Amino acid sequence: MNGSFIDNLPRVYGLYTGGFIVFIGFMAVLEQMGVSADTLGILFVAFTIAIYAGIGWLSRTMQVDAYYVAGREVPALYNGMATAADWMSGASFVAMAGGVYFGGYGYLAFIVGWTGGYVLVNSLLAPYLRKFGCYTVPDFIGTRYGGNLARLFAVIVLVVASFTYVTAQINATGTIAARALQIPFELGVWFGLLGILLCSMLGGMRAVTWTQVAQYIVLIIAYLVPVFWMSNVQGFGLIPQFSYGGAIERIGELEALQGVGTLTPTESFAGLRALTTAHATAPDSAMASWKFVTLVLVLMAGTASLPHILMRYFTTPSVREARRSVVWSLFFIFLLYFTAPALATFTKLQIMDPNLATGIIGKSIAEVQALDWIQKWSNVGFLAISDSNGDGLLQINEFFMRGDIVVLATPEIAGLPYVISGLVAAGGMAAAMSTADGLLLAIANALSHDLYYKIIDPNADTRTRLIVARILLIVIGAGGALVASLKLSSILGAVAWAFSFACSGLFFPLVLGVWWKRANRQGAVAGMGLGFLAGSIYLYQVRFAGMEPWLGIDHLRFGIIGMAVSLVAMVVVSLLTEEPDAETQAMVDEIRVPGGATVLGQEH
Amino acid sequence: MSDQQSRAATHWQRTRNLTFVTLGIWFFFAFFIHWFGAALNSVSFLGFPLGFYMAAQGSPIAFVLLLYFSTRRQEKIDDECGVAE
Numbered sequence: 210m211n212g213s214f215i216d217n218l219p220r221v222y223g224l225y226t227g228g229f230i231v232f233i234g235f236m237a238v239l240e241q242m243g244v245s246a247d248t249l250g251i252l253f254v255a256f257t258i259a260i261y262a263g264i265g266w267l268s269r270t271m272q273v274d275a276y277y278v279a280g281r282e283v284p285a286l287y288n289g290m291a292t293a294a295d296w297m298s299g300a301s302f303v304a305m306a307g308g309v310y311f312g313g314y315g316y317l318a319f320i321v322g323w324t325g326g327y328v329l330v331n332s333l334l335a336p337y338l339r340k341f342g343c344y345t346v347p348d349f350i351g352t353r354y355g356g357n358l359a360r361l362f363a364v365i366v367l368v369v370a371s372f373t374y375v376t377a378q379i380n381a382t383g384t385i386a387a388r389a390l391q392i393p394f395e396l397g398v399w400f401g402l403l404g405i406l407l408c409s410m411l412g413g414m415r416a417v418t419w420t421q422v423a424q425y426i427v428l429i430i431a432y433l434v435p436v437f438w439m440s441n442v443q444g445f446g447l448i449p450q451f452s453y454g455g456a457i458e459r460i461g462e463l464e465a466l467q468g469v470g471t472l473t474p475t476e477s478f479a480g481l482r483a484l485t486t487a488h489a490t491a492p493d494s495a496m497a498s499w500k501f502v503t504l505v506l507v508l509m510a511g512t513a514s515l516p517h518i519l520m521r522y523f524t525t526p527s528v529r530e531a532r533r534s535v536v537w538s539l540f541f542i543f544l545l546y547f548t549a550p551a552l553a554t555f556t557k558l559q560i561m562d563p564n565l566a567t568g569i570i571g572k573s574i575a576e577v578q579a580l581d582w583i584q585k586w587s588n589v590g591f592l593a594i595s596d597s598n599g600d601g602l603l604q605i606n607e608f609f610m611r612g613d614i615v616v617l618a619t620p621e622i623a624g625l626p627y628v629i630s631g632l633v634a635a636g637g638m639a640a641a642m643s644t645a646d647g648l649l650l651a652i653a654n655a656l657s658h659d660l661y662y663k664i665i666d667p668n669a670d671t672r673t674r675l676i677v678a679r680i681l682l683i684v685i686g687a688g689g690a691l692v693a694s695l696k697l698s699s700i701l702g703a704v705a706w707a708f709s710f711a712c713s714g715l716f717f718p719l720v721l722g723v724w725w726k727r728a729n730r731q732g733a734v735a736g737m738g739l740g741f742l743a744g745s746i747y748l749y750q751v752r753f754a755g756m757e758p759w760l761g762i763d764h765l766r767f768g769i770i771g772m773a774v775s776l777v778a779m780v781v782v783s784l785l786t787e788e789p790d791a792e793t794q795a796m797v798d799e800i801r802v803p804g805g806a807t808v809l810g811q812e813h
Numbered sequence: 814m815s816d817q818q819s820r821a822a823t824h825w826q827r828t829r830n831l832t833f834v835t836l837g838i839w840f841f842f843a844f845f846i847h848w849f850g851a852a853l854n855s856v857s858f859l860g861f862p863l864g865f866y867m868a869a870q871g872s873p874i875a876f877v878l879l880l881y882f883s884t885r886r887q888e889k890i891d892d893e894c895g896v897a898e
Binding site: 314332451454492494505506527533536803 | 857891
């Protein structure tokens with residue numbers, strides 16, 4: 210090929226996408242020849258991981274700026290795809306549609322929050338941090354406010370928020386690897402970690418960037434193809450996202466007939482739920498509205514404070530490209546998020562509607578238990594059926610399942626070929642791996658650059674820095690895998706906590722660092738320290754010490770408390786202490802202008 | 814004040830105004846309309862209950878368009894003030 214790698218990107222990823230589609234076709238042929246569904250699953254997962262590892266190997270580097278910020282040469286479009294993969298976790302891919310299925314209208318707060326947060330990223334932070342020229346988020350805090358204490362606090366918040374998140378991702382890779390490769394979960398976790406490290410260890414941010422682009426392509430194909438296929442097979446319309454209004458109306462009628470919300474389950478199965486919430490009905494009370502908007506706020510502010518997202522915008526060639534890549538990121542994320550409610554709606558209708566061949570509610574228990582997909586998923590404990598009232602018919606409160614099924618089992622419920630199930634497994638794996646990679650790298654880079662190089666040993670040479678970074682990556686990954694393998698499900702379930710941790714400690718120190726020249730070191734230290742502390746204490750009280758939440762601010766929303774404390778502490782302490790020196794104020798002026806040199810040098 | 818400084822000052826003022834407008838629109842689609850989700854649900858839009866539609870599609874679409882247009886506007890401001898890269 211002529212020209213540099215960057216010039217050839219459209220051709221490289223065009224070939225890759227074409228190759229992946231050919232691979233899917235090849236798998237479909239194998240299925241026709243009688244290859245089993247299990248083998249197809251293994252081939253899908255193993256083949257895609259091998260590709261990512263290959264990209265990771267080709268991107269290996271010993272240069273500091275390539276390792277930390279991919280050499281700042283990632284064009285906006287590709288950085289948008291990489292950010293979308295970085296952002297959409299196993300939870301988004303597997304659990305989002307399930308969340309809407311069970312939570313109905315209330316769960317849509319996640320969709321609003323996880324898209325709208327990018328408006329904050331673009332307007333308040335990304336272009337300015339790019340102009341600053343930092344390697345990591347604590348690098349910005351440490352230089353803007355000065356002093357090791359501010360840098361250290363930023364590192365602590367980053368590590369807590371990202372580690373909470375990464376164990377859940379390693380858990381997801383383990384679950385998918387275990388199911389696709391037929392190995393025990395504990396082994397699956399370590400296998401997943403191996404795949405993650407292969408992508409990131411040798412090439413740092415450069416390797417993660419180019420694997421994340423590849424992972425985005427796999428995950429978006431894997432999410433959209435089944436939905437479009439199902440919609441067209443079942444006659445829901447050509448473009449399902451725009452035509453499910455009728456399905457919602459029909460679900461509303463069926464909910465009244467089948468007693469959704471009135472019939473409560475009389476039995477319980479660990480990890481499984483029966484449907485008890487109406488699909489589209491919004492509760493009409495100020496408290497319900499308040500809970501919706503507070504969740505939206507925490508998720509948005511958390512989006513704008515999570516370092517693994519912000520650091521993606523350090524990799525573009527210019528401030529302008531950073532802005533454009535935020536727009537691309539949101540667009541690519543939007544493609545999946547506006548499909549999730551459509552998927553949830555169709556799956557629910559297929560299960561509930563007695564007029565459809567797939568409907569199971571109201572049928573006889575024996576008939577339902579004979580269905581293939583019911584047997585397969587009850588065998589692995591994802592689903593349970595119990596004739597609680599003994600009438601021999603399946604009621605809505607007698608059908609229990611895990612939310613994950615909505616994405617994983619939909620191809621089977623709709624009777625699509627097994628090749629689609631294999632594709633979905635590969636997509637879920639890509640989503641979980643790409644997010645885990647970004648998070649692990651964010652943690653390891655903060656510890657190696659900010660803690661080791663900037664605080665402990667400023668004289669370390671390049672080679673030592675990059676070796677330390679890699680050792681940390683392995684150690685933290687192993688720590689995450691160890692925690693994940695303990696299956697502390699009550700902790701792993703709470704991906705939302707990462708957002709509250711991040712916004713409690715980092716949102717205002719980051720935003721005010723750009724937007725308020727008067728913000729100083731003492732204020733930032735108080736804002737990070739007290740905000741993070743207040744949020745953490747509140748979380749402990751509400752979740753583990755049995756405290757009654759104030760104003761409906763439960764453990765998913767503790768960032769509201771943390772952010773309020775952080776803002777007040779930061780403003781009050783800043784105003785009570787001396788204003789920043791002229792040099793710092795000039796630095797703030799400098800980052801507000803796109804043109805000119807970055808504040809921190811090319812290598813620092 | 815030098816020419817460069819005054820250009821930077823104008824640029825920041827216009828950037829700040831654009832950001833306020835952007836965040837105003839963002840606030841409307843992020844919080845304001847969802848506060849009235851139950852009331853909006855009694856209106857039908859493209860066959861959807863409007864409150865559900867806005868949360869599932871309307872607001873995300875609004876965010877994508879908002880970012881696209883505000884980024885274009887910001888690039889114009891950068892160029893006009895002569896501070897673009």
